[in-house]
Amino acid sequence: MSPRRVTLADVAAAAGVSRSTASLVLSGRGSELRISGAVQERIKAAAQEMGYRPNIVSAGLRTGRTLTIGFVSDTVATTRLAGDMIKGAIEAARDRGVLLFIGESEGDSKLEHALLQGMHDRQVDGIIFASMYTRRISVPETLLATSAVLLNAVPKTPSPLPVVVPDETEAGRAAARVLLEAGHREGIHVIGAGPGVRNVPRDSVAAVERLVGIREVCTAAGVELAGGTLCADWQPEEGFAATRNLLARARPRALICLNDRLAFGAYQALDDASLSVPDDVSVVSFDDHPLASWIRPKLTTVALPHYELGRRAVDALFAEINGEHSGTPGGKPVHRIPMPLRTRSSVARPRC
Amino acid sequence: MSPRRVTLADVAAAAGVSRSTASLVLSGRGSELRISGAVQERIKAAAQEMGYRPNIVSAGLRTGRTLTIGFVSDTVATTRLAGDMIKGAIEAARDRGVLLFIGESEGDSKLEHALLQGMHDRQVDGIIFASMYTRRISVPETLLATSAVLLNAVPKTPSPLPVVVPDETEAGRAAARVLLEAGHREGIHVIGAGPGVRNVPRDSVAAVERLVGIREVCTAAGVELAGGTLCADWQPEEGFAATRNLLARARPRALICLNDRLAFGAYQALDDASLSVPDDVSVVSFDDHPLASWIRPKLTTVALPHYELGRRAVDALFAEINGEHSGTPGGKPVHRIPMPLRTRSSVARPRC
DNA sequence: CATCCTTGCTAAACCGCGTTAGCATTGGAT
DNA sequence: ATCCAATGCTAACGCGGTTTAGCAAGGATG
Numbered sequence: 001m002s003p004r005r006v007t008l009a010d011v012a013a014a015a016g017v018s019r020s021t022a023s024l025v026l027s028g029r030g031s032e033l034r035i036s037g038a039v040q041e042r043i044k045a046a047a048q049e050m051g052y053r054p055n056i057v058s059a060g061l062r063t064g065r066t067l068t069i070g071f072v073s074d075t076v077a078t079t080r081l082a083g084d085m086i087k088g089a090i091e092a093a094r095d096r097g098v099l100l101f102i103g104e105s106e107g108d109s110k111l112e113h114a115l116l117q118g119m120h121d122r123q124v125d126g127i128i129f130a131s132m133y134t135r136r137i138s139v140p141e142t143l144l145a146t147s148a149v150l151l152n153a154v155p156k157t158p159s160p161l162p163v164v165v166p167d168e169t170e171a172g173r174a175a176a177r178v179l180l181e182a183g184h185r186e187g188i189h190v191i192g193a194g195p196g197v198r199n200v201p202r203d204s205v206a207a208v209e210r211l212v213g214i215r216e217v218c219t220a221a222g223v224e225l226a227g228g229t230l231c232a233d234w235q236p237e238e239g240f241a242a243t244r245n246l247l248a249r250a251r252p253r254a255l256i257c258l259n260d261r262l263a264f265g266a267y268q269a270l271d272d273a274s275l276s277v278p279d280d281v282s283v284v285s286f287d288d289h290p291l292a293s294w295i296r297p298k299l300t301t302v303a304l305p306h307y308e309l310g311r312r313a314v315d316a317l318f319a320e321i322n323g324e325h326s327g328t329p330g331g332k333p334v335h336r337i338p339m340p341l342r343t344r345s346s347v348a349r350p351r352c
Numbered sequence: 353m354s355p356r357r358v359t360l361a362d363v364a365a366a367a368g369v370s371r372s373t374a375s376l377v378l379s380g381r382g383s384e385l386r387i388s389g390a391v392q393e394r395i396k397a398a399a400q401e402m403g404y405r406p407n408i409v410s411a412g413l414r415t416g417r418t419l420t421i422g423f424v425s426d427t428v429a430t431t432r433l434a435g436d437m438i439k440g441a442i443e444a445a446r447d448r449g450v451l452l453f454i455g456e457s458e459g460d461s462k463l464e465h466a467l468l469q470g471m472h473d474r475q476v477d478g479i480i481f482a483s484m485y486t487r488r489i490s491v492p493e494t495l496l497a498t499s500a501v502l503l504n505a506v507p508k509t510p511s512p513l514p515v516v517v518p519d520e521t522e523a524g525r526a527a528a529r530v531l532l533e534a535g536h537r538e539g540i541h542v543i544g545a546g547p548g549v550r551n552v553p554r555d556s557v558a559a560v561e562r563l564v565g566i567r568e569v570c571t572a573a574g575v576e577l578a579g580g581t582l583c584a585d586w587q588p589e590e591g592f593a594a595t596r597n598l599l600a601r602a603r604p605r606a607l608i609c610l611n612d613r614l615a616f617g618a619y620q621a622l623d624d625a626s627l628s629v630p631d632d633v634s635v636v637s638f639d640d641h642p643l644a645s646w647i648r649p650k651l652t653t654v655a656l657p658h659y660e661l662g663r664r665a666v667d668a669l670f671a672e673i674n675g676e677h678s679g680t681p682g683g684k685p686v687h688r689i690p691m692p693l694r695t696r697s698s699v700a701r702p703r704c
Numbered sequence: 705c706a707t708c709c710t711t712g713c714t715a716a717a718c719c720g721c722g723t724t725a726g727c728a729t730t731g732g733a734t
Numbered sequence: 735a736t737c738c739a740a741t742g743c744t745a746a747c748g749c750g751g752t753t754t755a756g757c758a759a760g761g762a763t764g
Contacts, residue, residue: 005472005750007749007750007751008750008751009750009751017713017714018713018714018715019714019750019751019752020713020714020715020716020752020753020754021712021713021714023750023751023752023753024713024752024753027751027752029752029753033712033713034710034711034712034713035712035713036711036712036713039712039713053469053472053473054473054750054751055473055475055749055750055751056473056474056475056751057409057412057413057418057473057474057475057749057750057751058413058719058749058750058751058752059750059751059752060409060719060751061409061410061413061718061719061720061721061749061750061751061752062718062719062750062751062752062753063719063751063752063753064719066409066474067474068453068474083435086454087456090454090455090456091456094455094463094466094467097470099453099455099470099471099474100453100454100455101420101451101452101453101454102438102442102452102453102454103442103446103451103452104439104442104443111446114446115446117405118449118451119451120357120405121405121406121407121408121409122408122409122418122419122420122451123407123408123409291643291646357720359719359720359721360720360721361720361721369743369744370743370744370745371720371721371722371744372722372723372724372743372744372745372746373742373743373744375721375722375723376722376723376743379721379722381722381723385742385743386740386741386742386743387742387743388741388742388743391742391743406720406721407719407720407721409719409720409721410719410720410721410722410749411720411721411722412721412749413719413720413721413722413748413749413750413751414720414721414722414723414748414749415721415722415749416749
């Protein structure tokens with residue numbers, strides 16, 4: 001099909017030198033090894049003219065570096081939300097001349113193991129182990145065979161891996177501040193968890209940290225949360241149910257929904273109760289789901305920085321690969337990526 | 353970091369045989385080359401016990417097969433719609449023990465070229481060249497260096513590559529049939545293109561083929577389309593504008609929107625005009641956007657089979673790699689993947 | 705004149721595996 | 735006793751690069 005690739009030997013022959021010399025020159029070590037300028041030019045010209053491209057596979061065999069990393073996730077690629085995570089990773093990798101293997105484990109640990117093995121068998125330089133939503137995971141043994149980074153996931157037990165996660169606590173603070181700055185001081189309810197930090201869905205770190213941030217800001221301002229409702233799955237139906245139940249017994253002035261899907265459900269319950277957003281009830285939320293700017297009124301939400309998470313995971317991975325043990329020795333670095341606030345139309349001053 | 357990988361030499365030494373023998377046995381050619389049963393057992397046991405895994409990179413260097421394929425797209429990974437395409441490809445690849453490189457060109461032909469080179473440099477066995485939406489593309493020269501398949505794209509000029517695309521014409525027929533079977537015979541308007549098959553957005557094959565299917569079924573039933581409006585970008589705003597303009601001069605009984613986003617806009621225009629879907633106006637559409645089952649009433653639409661497209665692209669690629677020149681010699685195979693109809697609530701009998 | 709250093713390049717080993725030609729041994733047939 | 739075929743395994747090369755030790759020639763030094 002293809003006219004055989006040009007190899008280093010071809011170039012060397014054309015330039016009338018040995019493979020060694022050609023290799024040294026083309027990998028930029030020519031001067032270091034005292035190859036004369038004339039010969040260097042000759043080799044480069046030949047390579048250029050013949051369209052020579054080094055075979056990364058064979059080089060990798062020798063050097064151990066394949067300029068390739070793996071991206072393994074539970075099911076990240078599929079969901080639009082987190083497709084951006086991959087995009088960020090791809091682009092950051094591209095900036096370093098690195099290509100990405102991609103794989104999904106679908107939560108099946110057999111598959112996960114096979115996938116990690118497959119990547120090791122292909123000599124990847126490192127692996128990004130990602131989760132669709134921020135949660136506690138147990139780090140698979142197989143992962144430790146090369147450099148690796150946890151993305152959007154924190155280890156259940158102490159592990160030697162760096163971690164890249166959204167800064168959920170700061171996001172919680174931001175959400176609370178939005179309401180306080182709009183003048184809310186009472187009737188603030190949390191939908192999805194709370195009001196206490198232990199009343200959260202299992203393994204969800206987002207819930208805990210968001211609550212911590214929310215409570216911290218409120219406490220500092222002398223404001224007490226009016227209540228909170230635990231939802232196990234954070235789907236619209238649960239947001240709807242939780243809000244309807246809440247409305248049956250109280251008159252909230254503001255809702256902090258712990259993610260956008262809960263907020264969508266809350267919108268519907270509020271609408272059913274003929275309460276208007278934001279005039280009767282302000283709503284603030286987390287994630288910045290694509291729908292958040294579609295629904296009316298547009299939802300004010302603290303965005304998950306998926307793209308940035310992907311980029312930073314690659315950065316962290318390369319720091320790891322290159323053995324830059326940053327920060328405190330002993331503890332592994334935890335990179336918290338800022339979650340930007342998207343100010344839209346679902347928050348207003350409380351009515352008097 | 354990791355305790356050096358176990359190599360074939362290690363296993364051979366442990367089993368007290370030569371590397372050749374170990375290689376033959378472990379690659380299943382032991383009996384063929386008359387290695388005794390006892391020795392075979394010994395080698396396999398040693399490999400098992402030592403956790404030996406063959407290094408695919410080095411094997412690839414020798415055999416030319418890396419058990420790796422590339423997936424290059426304009427921007428497929430990001431959009432939820434087409435994330436499923438990747439998922440299908442990943443899973444089909446996994447079934448064959450193959451891993452996927454992924455890359456996005458973002459429509460930049462420099463990037464695209466670099467990406468394809470990067471994959472060739474890593475000796476991929478083949479490449480799936482995908483487009484986010486079905487359209488005509490010019491096949492980059494670089495793509496022809498290995499086996500390749502066009503996914504969701506058709507070549508502008510004759511090319512030696514197999515093609516995998518959704519069966520848009522049949523989808524058009526399905527959409528038209530839905531309306532005809534509901535009893536519609538007049539006031540059927542097309543939003544997005546038409547009514548003639550030449551009145552379509554540039555490079556869009558979906559528009560042409562869907563129209564062909566629609567017109568074919570209508571003509572066969574003796575029904576004439578009442579009109580059509582060309583939209584360049586198929587975004588909600590355009591669907592909204594087109595429908596509003598249409599309503600200003602006519603009273604449609606049914607809308608065939610050429611994709612769901614146009615339909616979302618149409619919904620809004622109909623709502624503004626106090627027309628109810630489906631009682632006053634039926635709406636049928638294409639793509640099955642995730643939102644299509646969210647909006648009220650739920651949208652009846654002909655789905656793009658993204659997952660299946662991804663799977664079939666891998667199948668086609670391997671047929672190509674293995675030199676199975678299927679079907680008609682001379683012409684390259686075009687695989688048309690059926691688009692399933694999702695019957696929901698936006699179509700009803702016309703009011704009398 | 706012998707020694708040493710510098711310059712400019714190459715031979716050869718190596719990475720981990722696949723593959724083929726062929727060697728040594730045995731048993732049976734002649 | 736000789737020849738042949740079958741059996742059971744290995745030596746050795748190749749894939750396409752990288753890397754190190756070292757060779758040859760020329761000039762400077764003592």
